[in-house]
Amino acid sequence: MSAYHPLTETEAIQIARSLPDLFSGGAELTSREIGDGNLNLVFHIRDAASARSIIMKQALPYAKVVGESWPLTLDRARIESEVLMLEGALCPGLAPKVYLYDPELALTVMEDLSDHVIMRKGLIEGNRYPRFADDISTFLARTLFLTSDLGLNQQEKKERVKQFINPELCKITEDLIFDDPYRDADTNSFDEAIRDEAEKLWADGELHLEVALLRHKFLTQAQALLHGDLHTGSIFIKEDSTKVIDPEFAYYGPMGFDIGAVLANLLLNYAGQEGWKSDTADRLAYRAYLLDTVKQVWSGFEAKFRALWEQQGIDRLSNNAAGFQEVYMKQLLQDTIGFTGAKMVRRVVGLAHVADIDTIENSQAKERAQRLALAIGKALIKLNRRAVTIDEVISIAEQQTSTVQA
Amino acid sequence: MSAYHPLTETEAIQIARSLPDLFSGGAELTSREIGDGNLNLVFHIRDAASARSIIMKQALPYAKVVGESWPLTLDRARIESEVLMLEGALCPGLAPKVYLYDPELALTVMEDLSDHVIMRKGLIEGNRYPRFADDISTFLARTLFLTSDLGLNQQEKKERVKQFINPELCKITEDLIFDDPYRDADTNSFDEAIRDEAEKLWADGELHLEVALLRHKFLTQAQALLHGDLHTGSIFIKEDSTKVIDPEFAYYGPMGFDIGAVLANLLLNYAGQEGWKSDTADRLAYRAYLLDTVKQVWSGFEAKFRALWEQQGIDRLSNNAAGFQEVYMKQLLQDTIGFTGAKMVRRVVGLAHVADIDTIENSQAKERAQRLALAIGKALIKLNRRAVTIDEVISIAEQQTSTVQA
Numbered sequence: 001m002s003a004y005h006p007l008t009e010t011e012a013i014q015i016a017r018s019l020p021d022l023f024s025g026g027a028e029l030t031s032r033e034i035g036d037g038n039l040n041l042v043f044h045i046r047d048a049a050s051a052r053s054i055i056m057k058q059a060l061p062y063a064k065v066v067g068e069s070w071p072l073t074l075d076r077a078r079i080e081s082e083v084l085m086l087e088g089a090l091c092p093g094l095a096p097k098v099y100l101y102d103p104e105l106a107l108t109v110m111e112d113l114s115d116h117v118i119m120r121k122g123l124i125e126g127n128r129y130p131r132f133a134d135d136i137s138t139f140l141a142r143t144l145f146l147t148s149d150l151g152l153n154q155q156e157k158k159e160r161v162k163q164f165i166n167p168e169l170c171k172i173t174e175d176l177i178f179d180d181p182y183r184d185a186d187t188n189s190f191d192e193a194i195r196d197e198a199e200k201l202w203a204d205g206e207l208h209l210e211v212a213l214l215r216h217k218f219l220t221q222a223q224a225l226l227h228g229d230l231h232t233g234s235i236f237i238k239e240d241s242t243k244v245i246d247p248e249f250a251y252y253g254p255m256g257f258d259i260g261a262v263l264a265n266l267l268l269n270y271a272g273q274e275g276w277k278s279d280t281a282d283r284l285a286y287r288a289y290l291l292d293t294v295k296q297v298w299s300g301f302e303a304k305f306r307a308l309w310e311q312q313g314i315d316r317l318s319n320n321a322a323g324f325q326e327v328y329m330k331q332l333l334q335d336t337i338g339f340t341g342a343k344m345v346r347r348v349v350g351l352a353h354v355a356d357i358d359t360i361e362n363s364q365a366k367e368r369a370q371r372l373a374l375a376i377g378k379a380l381i382k383l384n385r386r387a388v389t390i391d392e393v394i395s396i397a398e399q400q401t402s403t404v405q406a
Numbered sequence: 407m408s409a410y411h412p413l414t415e416t417e418a419i420q421i422a423r424s425l426p427d428l429f430s431g432g433a434e435l436t437s438r439e440i441g442d443g444n445l446n447l448v449f450h451i452r453d454a455a456s457a458r459s460i461i462m463k464q465a466l467p468y469a470k471v472v473g474e475s476w477p478l479t480l481d482r483a484r485i486e487s488e489v490l491m492l493e494g495a496l497c498p499g500l501a502p503k504v505y506l507y508d509p510e511l512a513l514t515v516m517e518d519l520s521d522h523v524i525m526r527k528g529l530i531e532g533n534r535y536p537r538f539a540d541d542i543s544t545f546l547a548r549t550l551f552l553t554s555d556l557g558l559n560q561q562e563k564k565e566r567v568k569q570f571i572n573p574e575l576c577k578i579t580e581d582l583i584f585d586d587p588y589r590d591a592d593t594n595s596f597d598e599a600i601r602d603e604a605e606k607l608w609a610d611g612e613l614h615l616e617v618a619l620l621r622h623k624f625l626t627q628a629q630a631l632l633h634g635d636l637h638t639g640s641i642f643i644k645e646d647s648t649k650v651i652d653p654e655f656a657y658y659g660p661m662g663f664d665i666g667a668v669l670a671n672l673l674l675n676y677a678g679q680e681g682w683k684s685d686t687a688d689r690l691a692y693r694a695y696l697l698d699t700v701k702q703v704w705s706g707f708e709a710k711f712r713a714l715w716e717q718q719g720i721d722r723l724s725n726n727a728a729g730f731q732e733v734y735m736k737q738l739l740q741d742t743i744g745f746t747g748a749k750m751v752r753r754v755v756g757l758a759h760v761a762d763i764d765t766i767e768n769s770q771a772k773e774r775a776q777r778l779a780l781a782i783g784k785a786l787i788k789l790n791r792r793a794v795t796i797d798e799v800i801s802i803a804e805q806q807t808s809t810v811q812a
Contacts, residue, residue: 149625154580155573165568167561174560179723205728212727216734219555220629317585321618322611328622
């Protein structure tokens with residue numbers, strides 16, 4: 001069965017049965033394919049009797065986007081499984097357990113998290129997650145610090161850079177986030193109602209300079225092993241648990257890109273609240289919760305990252321040079337803010353949107369949400385190199401909200 | 407003969423004889439081992455009758471420095487030969503031709519350049535090289551631009567990053583340039599006469615911050631394929647020809663590191679002139695020549711790099727974002743100045759010195775040269791993030807010269 005081919009459900013069950021210690025000998029396994037079929041097959045394999053279950057994720061050799069199909073490396077399955085195992089080792093409990101990786105089949109067998117929900121869905125439903133800011137800031141601080149030149153043997157780090165060179169998936173980010181939204185590209189997708197805003201993006205020289213600088217950083221700065229696609233659709237969550245999934249975009253890049261992905265998706269949901277909470281007080285309260293989460297994610301990250309530096313910093317000069325940590329953390333905040341903005345803009349005018357905004361039924365509310373997301377995104381991009389504190393992000397969100405509503 | 411072992415001269419001749427199109431069938435080849443035996447065997451193979459000759463360089467599996475021997479990867483021979491071929495393709499005539507690379511033997515067979523001299527020796531002898539600034543600025547502009555995300559397909563660039571991951575040789579740079587000189591390290595080596603200056607280096611917090619930032623850039627910024635060790639001992643030269651050799655330290659790093667290596671070594675020779683030209687007018691004139699060369703190398707590099715960008719720039723956003731090229735070139739100048747300074751300081755107090763200063767016989771002149779090199783190096787490091795023009799480098803050299811002589 002080992003030559004690559006897309007698995008059938010019967011084959012998936014056969015493989016599941018062969019794994020040690022997961023299911024009892026006579027277990028009656030059922031399989032359900034739950035992937036969206038765009039990039040991967042995802043089998044949910046379950047033994048009703050013991051209520052045990054696993055996920056089997058198999059990469060497909062193509063990606064289907066807007067009806068088109070283009071070839072995509074199966075090596076992403078290796079990257080995904082290796083990163084999941086590394087994340088699990090660095091942050092116990094914050095990534096799904098990996099039971100098996102089969103390189104021939106581009107198959108990863110992992111812990112079933114179906115008692116969690118996808119965080120984007122949870123936020124759209126208006127839920128609050130008391131553990132989230134603490135968990136995700138731990139995840140960010142530990143994965144980023146401990147794979148960087150600050151926390152990992154610097155020669156071993158170079159081998160990791162090599163291990164996670166990921167040209168094809170980086171290309172998707174480079175095009176869809178750092179290029180297409182800023183020109184009249186075929187891949188762009190936006191509602192006619194906001195064509196004026198799209199056209200402004202294409203002509204905004206100040207914005208283009210900042211995006212070019214962020215793009216250059218994404219292309220060249222091998223700072224830490226990134227998840228690479230850390231939006232709220234890559235996070236499984238429940239009241240007492242947070243699990244980061246789907247690191248197939250992982251590569252060595254600028255730390256701020258991962259932190260920015262988290263903040264951007266909180267702020268996209270914030271913008272989407274134009275359409276979700278009909279009661280004004282409810283909306284205000286939920287938005288306050290989201291902004292508070294933005295602040296807590298950054299503050300938690302910063303505190304934990306600095307603590308790791310104090311306790312586990314391996315770079316003699318960086319540890320001892322007075323002022324270095326301050327310069328470093330300020331640069332990280334600025335990068336984070338710039339990438340947050342870039343990840344918001346592309347979700348409104350670029351190829352891939354977010355359900356937080358796209359599924360709003362009331363077209364006026366949806367348009368307000370889109371304009372608000374764009375306004376916040378652009379302001380953050382323009383702020384990035386001058387930013388000093390996370391409070392500026394909160395202020396921009398609040399200001400732009402009153403402007404859009406005025 | 408293919409399993410790795412250090413070659414004898416007889417074996418070297420045998421291999422030379424087997425190469426097509428180099429020597430005639432009946433040629434009587436002689437071999438002379440001309441390496442210093444620290445890192446590599448170097449055979450000079452010659453056919454007296456035809457006056458044809460080649461160089462065979464074989465990596466040794468260890469490095470001998472200050473009597474100690476430590477293991478060193480043979481993979482550096484692969485990196486060296488692959489980079490030589492790439493440099494030759496990007497800059498025809500500016501790197502030796504490679505006739506053969508044998509991975510098993512860690513052996514590179516290449517063009518014999520013994521009609522050239524090592525540039526460091528030429529400068530110590532007080533020679534001038536009319537083609538140098540033009541040639542080296544072409545070499546820098548083309549190798550750096552055309553291997554960067556500005557000039558090379560960005561997915562292919564990532565494969566090159568992977569191909570040239572070079573942990574062991576980078577480690578030497580990280581230790582000897584960006585760490586040891588700034589602490590009381592065993593590897594340091596300096597004359598007792600300048601102990602006061604060494605101790606000042608170990609206590610200078612402002613300097614430590616700047617060096618930590620430069621070190622971080624060296625560790626993380628995969629901007630272009632660097633030569634990695636571009637001092638005047640890695641340049642063969644004659645009146646009408648310049649050849650860059652020995653790229654075994656090559657890896658993807660910050661462009662300014664290569665440009666800075668060239669400038670630093672011109673300035674080290676400038677400092678060394680305390681000991682070489684006894685006639686004041688001669689010394690002044692030669693120093694003016696060196697400073698003019700510093701300026702021409704940068705200006706030539708900048709003009710050619712910008713021209714390549716206009717003609718062969720492949721990054722849409724970088725090409726079109728108004729102001730991006732200015733920000734980029736300013737950052738390059740600043741990096742160059744910082745790395746120039748770091749490469750000067752380490753040559754006075756660190757493990758590896760330069761003959762331009764070390765071989766000065768008059769101890770007072772030698773001490774003045776060392777203090778001058780340190781003063782220029784420190785001032786450049788402290789300037790780097792504020793620098794605006796290459797003229798500041800010239801001014802610093804001139805100012806420090808009058809201070810040391812006062």
